[in-house]
Amino acid sequence: MLHADGMSIVTTKPKKFYVITGTIIEIPPPCREYAKNKLLLGLYLSENEPTASMLFEHLVYELKLLIASDYIFVINNINIQLRFQLFKADLPCRSLCICIKQHNGYYACSHCLQRGNTLANGSNNVYYPYVTTSPSSPRTHKQYVIASNQAELNNGQLSVEGIFGASPLLSLFSNVQSNAPFDYMHLCC
DSSP states (O other): OEEEEEEEEESSSEEEEEEEEEEOTTSOTTGGGSGGGEEEEEEEEESSOOOHHHHHHHHHHHHHHHHHTTOEEEETTEEEEOOOOOEEEOHHHHHHHTTBOOTTSTTOOSSBOOOOEEOTTSOOOEEOOOOSSSOOOBOOHHHHHHHHHHHHHTTTSSOBTTBOSOOGGGGTOSOHHHHSOOOHHHHHO
């Protein structure tokens, strides 16, 4: 399982800091969450916000090589074969990493194709009303990949159904909806 999180660090100049870690799912909870059992896979520090490609292109390449080679780790006489199961991040980081609009933009849901509406008070706030008459169909992984490839042709200048580029993580995902779940703490708070 991959984890990513980002934060702003304020010094004399504001900087962006991102960390990417991995977890071995075969280690039972709560032991898998201990710092000594986390794998540090990447760090990013800059004055500029990173792109998904900056954060994951090389990492995904290396992970795909390890997965394809059927490399087996041996930990305490237990054979562990590397495979990708899940990407976990809070909503702002998830949006950046899978190249989708944040929760307050049009087509911000990775699970459906509802456009959303702008509030009538003239603000730029987007809301998603509950609609029973003509609900949008679920967004499939194939639709997500097609939209990301179309957005990539625009160099990320225009989003296609809320997606503004092709994330390297998509090549690891079998299904973006199940491999990159929502962070429920941020959905409820």
